[in-house]
Amino acid sequence: MLPSALKKLIDELSRLPGIGPKTAQRLAMHLLRSPHQRIKPLGEALLSLKDGLAFCEECWHVTETSPCGICNDPAREKHQLCVVEDVLDVLAIEKTGKYKGLYHVLHGVLSPIDGISAEQLKISELFSRIDKHPEIKEIVLATNPSLEGEATALYINKHLNGRNIKISRIARGLPIGSDLEYADAATLGKALLNRTDY
Amino acid sequence: MLPSALKKLIDELSRLPGIGPKTAQRLAMHLLRSPHQRIKPLGEALLSLKDGLAFCEECWHVTETSPCGICNDPAREKHQLCVVEDVLDVLAIEKTGKYKGLYHVLHGVLSPIDGISAEQLKISELFSRIDKHPEIKEIVLATNPSLEGEATALYINKHLNGRNIKISRIARGLPIGSDLEYADAATLGKALLNRTDY
Numbered sequence: 001m002l003p004s005a006l007k008k009l010i011d012e013l014s015r016l017p018g019i020g021p022k023t024a025q026r027l028a029m030h031l032l033r034s035p036h037q038r039i040k041p042l043g044e045a046l047l048s049l050k051d052g053l054a055f056c057e058e059c060w061h062v063t064e065t066s067p068c069g070i071c072n073d074p075a076r077e078k079h080q081l082c083v084v085e086d087v088l089d090v091l092a093i094e095k096t097g098k099y100k101g102l103y104h105v106l107h108g109v110l111s112p113i114d115g116i117s118a119e120q121l122k123i124s125e126l127f128s129r130i131d132k133h134p135e136i137k138e139i140v141l142a143t144n145p146s147l148e149g150e151a152t153a154l155y156i157n158k159h160l161n162g163r164n165i166k167i168s169r170i171a172r173g174l175p176i177g178s179d180l181e182y183a184d185a186a187t188l189g190k191a192l193l194n195r196t197d198y
Numbered sequence: 199m200l201p202s203a204l205k206k207l208i209d210e211l212s213r214l215p216g217i218g219p220k221t222a223q224r225l226a227m228h229l230l231r232s233p234h235q236r237i238k239p240l241g242e243a244l245l246s247l248k249d250g251l252a253f254c255e256e257c258w259h260v261t262e263t264s265p266c267g268i269c270n271d272p273a274r275e276k277h278q279l280c281v282v283e284d285v286l287d288v289l290a291i292e293k294t295g296k297y298k299g300l301y302h303v304l305h306g307v308l309s310p311i312d313g314i315s316a317e318q319l320k321i322s323e324l325f326s327r328i329d330k331h332p333e334i335k336e337i338v339l340a341t342n343p344s345l346e347g348e349a350t351a352l353y354i355n356k357h358l359n360g361r362n363i364k365i366s367r368i369a370r371g372l373p374i375g376s377d378l379e380y381a382d383a384a385t386l387g388k389a390l391l392n393r394t395d396y
Contacts (some may be wrong), residue, residue, distance in 0.1 A: 001292050002285075005243065005251055012240040015230050017219065025286055031216050032260065032285075040393050043244030045203070050234050058376045062230065064201045080395055085199075087230075088223055094199050190302040 015056055055138060058129065060105040060122045062087050070103060077101040079137040083126065083156060085109050085144060093142065101140070109148040112187065118155065127159065137168040145172045204230060256301040257328065258320045260285050268301060275299040277335040279353060281324065283307050284341060291340065301339070302327065308353055309347040316353065325357065335362040343370045 002010070006028055014024035031039050055061065056068035063069065070076060080101025084090055090103050090132075106121045118124065130136050141156060142147035157167050172181055173191035183191070200208070204226055212222035229237050253259065254266035261267065268274060268288075278299025282288055288301050304319045315324065328334050339354060341347035355365050371389035372381055381389070 001267075003251055003260060003290055005249065005262075006245055006260060008239070009243040009247055012243050015236075015240075016226070017251040023216065025289075026216070027214055029286055031244065031247060032251070038213075038254055039244050039247060041206070042213075043241045045210050046229065046241030049203055049207055049229060050235060051203065053201055053230070054239050062201060062204060064203075069199075086227070088227060091199055091223075115214065176362070 003012070051106070055105075059103045060107060060125065061090055061103055075100075076133050078133070081126075081130070081136050081138065082140040083153075084142045085149065089142065096109050099140075101138070106143070107148065109143055109146075109152040110182065111148045112127075121152075123156065127154065130163070136165065138168065141167065141169045145170075206285050229367060253303075257301045258323065259288055259301055260277065264355055273298075276331070276333050277326070279324075279334050279336070280338040281351075282340045283347065283350075287340065295336075299336070304341070304350065305342075305348040309346045319350075321354065324354065328358070328363070330360070334363065334368065339365065339367045343368075 007047045010024045010028045012020055013027050016024075019027070026058055033178065050155055054063060054066055056066050056071055059065045060072040061070060065072075075101065077100050080099075081104050081185065082093060082099060082101055083104045083106060083123040084189055085108060087159050090105060093099050093103075097132045101103070104122065104126050106123060106126070108116055108121050110116060110118060110121070130139075139156070139160060142155055143152045157169075160167055171194060173194060174180065174187060182190065205231065207227045208219070208222045211217055211225050214222075217225070217306045225295075243270060247313070250262055252261060252264055254264050254269055254376045255267045259266050263270075275298050278297075279302050280291060280297060280299055281302045281304060282291065283304055283306060283343040285303055286305060291297050302320065302324050304324070306319050306322060307313055308314060308316060317375070337354070337358060339351040341350045343344060351367055355367075358365055369392060372385060373376065375377065378386065
């Protein structure tokens with residue numbers, strides 16, 4: 001019923017995560033109604049996405065040059081390493097303005113159910129990076145406070161134990177602006193256990 | 199913090215309706231992790247979307263050839279015309295398999311609040327089409343059962359009144375599988391008013 005060009009676009013859009021066939025149809029119709037000069041930049045951005053884009057061979061953040069801007073920045077603290085799951089986590093932490101050290105992006109978390117083991121992540125790269133750079137004195141484990149994130153943090157902590165490195169885990173507790181009454185028991189329990197001196 | 203190619207893609211994605219900056223980031227990261235041969239078809243589909251795609255000059259459905267496949271199909275009933283708001287509505291009605299006539303796509307509805315009047319829609323094209331084709335004997339008004347859809351149906355009905363044409367409106371009532379208890383008063387009222395003989 002639909003022209004093949006439109007059908008192809010709907011097919012390709014519905015392959016994206018979180019976009020079902022109905023949303024894909026709606027997006028395609030929106031694009032069809034848009035002038036060509038509005039669609040062109042998106043098409044070009046997709047086709048040229050991979051050109052000149054790579055992962056930093058130090059921290060595995062996405063970058064145009066390796067080492068990346070953060071690793072190359074002389075103003076960053078070289079003795080701190082923040083271990084995150086994902087490139088977007090680097091952005092989230094950078095936005096806070098509370099961290100001035102370097103990063104290490106794991107590109108995932110340990111998840112035996114999904115068949116993801118340490119080999120598929122940048123964990124061995126983390127260990128060899130620590131070996132190579134004795135100036136690294138603190139590891140901040142900033143994986144998500146989920147089951148897999150905690151397991152990954154635990155795994156890294158276990159492997160680094162015994163070295164002369166301070167290992168910390170980001171605080172888990174009540175989010176700012178939340179309500180004690182509606183907090184889940186695990187979060188509230190953590191908030192009580194990890195209470196800070198006032 | 200992000201390479202410009204990635205930032206451009208996030209910007210372009212977040213311009214799509216229903217896709218906020220966070221979803222755009224997530225989609226872009228998914229695309230970045232996908233191999234190039236998975237991204238390429240989407241980019242190409244976008245760039246070539248408008249090539250050879252047009253609107254049928256009879257019914258204003260999207261098509262590669264004008265008149266479109268439906269208008270050209272000798273098996274379709276030429277005396278019936280189903281008036282819909284959108285190209286996707288044609289697909290929805292075709293899927294039912296209950297309609298064998300022709301279509302007329304208005305490309306919108308009358309909406310004074312949004313500044314959309316009859317001139318911006320394919321309404322005058324509908325009237326001249328009916329004038330040109332005296333074989334058209336029935337108009338099925340299948341605009342959405344929303345305020346604007348009802349107003350548009352009313353407007354078309356008023357303008358076609360007095361001609362020797364049967365004008366019908368799609369039934370409004372309880373959807374199949376729904377629960378009387380949870381139906382809104384307007385729908386239930388319509389369902390009672392337009393009850394059919396058993």
